[in-house]
Amino acid sequence: MLLRLNASDPRPLHEQVAGAIRRAIAEGECGPGDRLPPARELSQALGVNANTVLRGLRTLRDEGVLEFRRGRGVTVADGADRRSDLVEQVRALVEAAARQGYSKTDIIEMIKGDV
Template sequence: MLIRIDTNSSVPLFEQITSALRRAIADGSLPGGSPLPPARELAEGLEVNMHTVLRAYQILCAEDLVNMRRGRGAYVSDNHPDSRALIIEQVQGLVLQAKRLGFNSDEVVELIKGAMA
């Protein structure tokens, strides 16, 4: 699995890692049940703090894309993570673009509700 981070980016490192893993889940590179690299190993490979990787893993866990088991590591969820990851990644992009254009959260929520109707 190839994850690249840009230390010069304004995007925090944990968000870059989260996004890269989310994309890998969405495109099927990391199918359901796949183990993620141990946090310490990934942190060493990326030359970041282990807690940065753990924060990314915790976000993915909160999104129900990853399951973490003490002593067993982190695994991609078996609950259709590719579809969920794709939608989450697209929503993240939408929110970023909306912020750049000056929309507030209420306006974005209303636009989404309208699109879902």
């Protein structure tokens, strides 16, 4: 799996790590059931601290994109390829709404109102 971070990206590094893994999943570089390299290897390849990588991995675990299993490492969750696309679209929506002055609560109210 080839991951790259963009030095000019203003997002925090852990978000960039999570985004790079989402992108790799969406582009088919790894799929459901595939095992990711250990965080230490990822951190060395990306040139960031291992804790930064772990924070990005935990974000993806919380989103249901990755699974952490003792003794088996970190694997891509079933359905992650579809879920990662949706999560990325939701993030883009939240960012676009924030630029226009809307909060997450405003977006939720719009969705509840069947916009």
